[in-house]
Amino acid sequence: MSTKVKVAGEIVAHCRKCGLDLAHVVCAMVAGVPKRVLCKTCGQEHAYHRPQEERGASRSSSSERTARPAGTSKSKSVHEADTESARERAWRDHIAGQPASAFALYSPRGTFVADQLLRHAKFGDGFVSRVIDAGKIEVVFRDGARTLAHGLSG
């Protein structure tokens, strides 16, 4: 018996609405492959899904497909960890082994210079990575760089 698939012909496909492999009418074909089918049971037209029986045989290729998004998100978090460790390393290079007396207590009224070590009441120990202008400095703390005020008078 011939099972040649053609538009308006019948084919067994998986219907997600019915949750079963059922007879469908082919609505559209692309390059000899059914693209859209109409479920004869629920009457819904949907994209062609291969019968589940058939899919069970090629499980390895479908698990490969689902593994890919997890891989991309993993490589993204690896990249984030890299930038974080580079910043933490710079922070550690400045802070490590420094006696408490090396740190100036941060106050917006103080005036700070590049590479100066300072201790912030809330953010902890950090170093001045750059002086932005007479009123702002960029300070690298363990959890990241922050812009702080300095040189305030009064």
Ligand SMILES: [Zn+2]
């Ligand atoms: Zn259906």
